[in-house]
Amino acid sequence: MQERFQAARPARCLAVLVTLLAGVTSPLGAQDSTSAEAERQKRAARRAEAEYESLARRLAPATFGSGGGECDEIVGRFCLRFDAGEPRPIPPELPRVVQARRDAVETLRRAFALMPGDLRIAGSLVRYLVEDGRADEAVSAAEAFAWATPDSTWKELLVAFGMHARGDDSAAELRFAEGIARLPAEEARRLERVDVLLAGDERRLYREMDEAEQRRYERELWTAADPLYLTPGNEARAEHFARHVWARLLSQAPVVFGMVPWGKDLDELTLRYGVPKGRERDVSSWTTDVRMIEHFDPNQLAYVPERLRTAGLGEAPPPGEPWPLDNPRPRSGHAPLTFRRLLPFAHQVTRFPVGDSVVLRVDGALALDSVAAEGGNGRTATAALFVLDSAYSHVTEQRRRVASERDTLFVSFEAMLPAGRFVYSLEAIEEESRLAGRARYEVLLNAPAPGELALSDLLIARPYRDADLPRDRNSPELKPRAVLIVQPADTLGLYAEVSGLADPGDGATRYRVEVSIRRTDESGIRRAVRWVGRVLGVSGRDTPPRVSWTGAGAAGGIEPLAVDLDLAGLGSGLYLIELAVQDLTTGLRRESHKAIRVAKPDA
Numbered sequence: 224m225q226e227r228f229q230a231a232r233p234a235r236c237l238a239v240l241v242t243l244l245a246g247v248t249s250p251l252g253a254q255d256s257t258s259a260e261a262e263r264q265k266r267a268a269r270r271a272e273a274e275y276e277s278l279a280r281r282l283a284p285a286t287f288g289s290g291g292g293e294c295d296e297i298v299g300r301f302c303l304r305f306d307a308g309e310p311r312p313i314p315p316e317l318p319r320v321v322q323a324r325r326d327a328v329e330t331l332r333r334a335f336a337l338m339p340g341d342l343r344i345a346g347s348l349v350r351y352l353v354e355d356g357r358a359d360e361a362v363s364a365a366e367a368f369a370w371a372t373p374d375s376t377w378k379e380l381l382v383a384f385g386m387h388a389r390g391d392d393s394a395a396e397l398r399f400a401e402g403i404a405r406l407p408a409e410e411a412r413r414l415e416r417v418d419v420l421l422a423g424d425e426r427r428l429y430r431e432m433d434e435a436e437q438r439r440y441e442r443e444l445w446t447a448a449d450p451l452y453l454t455p456g457n458e459a460r461a462e463h464f465a466r467h468v469w470a471r472l473l474s475q476a477p478v479v480f481g482m483v484p485w486g487k488d489l490d491e492l493t494l495r496y497g498v499p500k501g502r503e504r505d506v507s508s509w510t511t512d513v514r515m516i517e518h519f520d521p522n523q524l525a526y527v528p529e530r531l532r533t534a535g536l537g538e539a540p541p542p543g544e545p546w547p548l549d550n551p552r553p554r555s556g557h558a559p560l561t562f563r564r565l566l567p568f569a570h571q572v573t574r575f576p577v578g579d580s581v582v583l584r585v586d587g588a589l590a591l592d593s594v595a596a597e598g599g600n601g602r603t604a605t606a607a608l609f610v611l612d613s614a615y616s617h618v619t620e621q622r623r624r625v626a627s628e629r630d631t632l633f634v635s636f637e638a639m640l641p642a643g644r645f646v647y648s649l650e651a652i653e654e655e656s657r658l659a660g661r662a663r664y665e666v667l668l669n670a671p672a673p674g675e676l677a678l679s680d681l682l683i684a685r686p687y688r689d690a691d692l693p694r695d696r697n698s699p700e701l702k703p704r705a706v707l708i709v710q711p712a713d714t715l716g717l718y719a720e721v722s723g724l725a726d727p728g729d730g731a732t733r734y735r736v737e738v739s740i741r742r743t744d745e746s747g748i749r750r751a752v753r754w755v756g757r758v759l760g761v762s763g764r765d766t767p768p769r770v771s772w773t774g775a776g777a778a779g780g781i782e783p784l785a786v787d788l789d790l791a792g793l794g795s796g797l798y799l800i801e802l803a804v805q806d807l808t809t810g811l812r813r814e815s816h817k818a819i820r821v822a823k824p825d826a
Contacts, residue, residue, distance in 0.1 A: 280481035299488020313501035339371035358389030390560035392456030523556030568660035588705035595656035608636035684716035726778035744797035
């Protein structure tokens with residue numbers, strides 16, 4: 224994902240500054256001398272800042288016409304566009320711009336030594352250190368400011384900002400909370416509110432809530448938005464507060480040619496997408512205006528759900544459908560520092576009714592990228608399954624260490640849960656390469672009433688062929704597939720469980736099983752063309768595979784249902800495998816299904 228915005232008209236104006244007095248005292252004569260030197264250093268720092276800000280824009284690569292076209296969204300004075308397809312590389316900073324920033328850092332250090340409690344000096348120093356990739360130095364400077372300043376709020380916020388920049392979100396969250404708690408109530412709520420991150424209908428719903436309900440909503444939202452429950456702290460929530468600090472620090476920067484003065488529109492863009500990672504000068508205009516195109520981090524993902532109450536997280540999409548986090552037009556985006564890359568965790572969910580509860584089974588496979596796979600077979604990672612209830616409170620979790628097989632992490636988890644709607648989060652992180660995977664979706668668990676016929680979901684597995692059929696879901700013969708994108712000539716192993724079959728009086732249950740498959744993504748036009756082709760004799764009937772059999776079992780037990788299904792003859796597309804079981808004693812019938820996508824190897 225990559226976003227960019229441009230100013231409609233750049234402006235040159237003077238910045239209005241409010242300088243805080245340093246919280247130190249000295250004898251009267253020395254104070255005059257020190258004050259004069261402090262003012263001289265302050266002016267030198269401001270000039271160095273302006274030089275860096277100016278060079279960063281004057282030396283930005285020129286582009287012709289990249290800022291033209293329709294806006295995807297207008298935010299105040301800015302035109303927001305989402306790049307389609309593979310994003311263009313962000314232009315790197317020129318050495319001269321990097322040096323100007325480092326010169327500004329050294330000039331700010333001299334001013335900071337004389338005025339360690341001055342928020343504008345300390346804030347600029349910490350900001351430039353973070354931009355220069357020197358987060359540890361930024362934390363040290365922020366801690367020195369915290370020691371010198373009487374400002375009990377910003378001493379916490381600036382330290383938290385630095386901690387977040389070095390990826391220490393657990394500690395940063397605590398410091399953010401301490402700083403926000405010291406703010407006046409109205410200002411604290413401004414930082415805590417999440418209006419700007421929500422879609423229009425969700426935003427209206429949020430604004431209609433009273434404050435207590437808004438706070439409940441915010442807790443649920445940040446729990447749902449937490450990139451990984453495996454990592455300490457909530458990176459998304461810490462990023463939200465860090466962006467408020469960014470906005471305050473950026474609003475104090477000197478305004479140079481190619482910039483516009485800070486306003487609510489820049490506040491909004493900063494809260495939604497953070498700070499730009501690169502910029503270009505659009506030289507296509509025939510006027511003297513300079514239009515800057517600023518690029519946001521293309522690695523950002525849409526962690527914050529835009530419609531938590533109106534749409535929820537949603538159930539897992541059908542095989543082959545886009546990953547929800549990779550939204551092409553997200554309301555907000557974030558790229559955490561606590562892991563290098565986050566991939567969609569391929570997985571299959573299967574629900575097995577057991578009495579008045581349901582066993583939630585999740586089988587996953589995470590293919591390691593080239594960086595993580597460098598160590599060869601047996602790379603170890605931490606994997607986990609987290610389950611939350613409908614109010615986003617954690618219900619249960621399981622963690623274990625897993626080793627890779629053929630450059631892939633295979634995991635399987637089961638959790639016994641009551642009936643209801645839950646959120647599950649399947650996660651893994653390979654600590655050495657910092658590659659992570661995640662699948663987080665809603666799932667509805669229905670438990671049958673006592674005495675009812677109960678049928679589990681279909682579990683798609685590797686084919687059994689000549690091996691023994693599994694006797695239960697823990698049999699070694701059952702090898703579940705996590706990836707449900709299959710090839711046209713594949714054979715699938717199917718597994719399900721049925722219980723609650725009626726006893727006709729002799730202790731033996733009798734049932735009939737039918738397995739069929741049907742296409743679900745074929746349009747009416749395509750079906751008509753295929754029908755005409757069959758009528759004219761230019762295409763085959765293309766009869767989908769179908770399997771049926773009858774069986775018998777012991778009353779009161781769980782009957783395993785296992786069979787191979789040959790997909791030969793199927794074309795590419797999305798299919799639904801359907802399993803139907805009929806109790807031959809009562810005539811009751813239950814159905815279950817699961818989606819697969821048939822695709823050629825190069826699709």
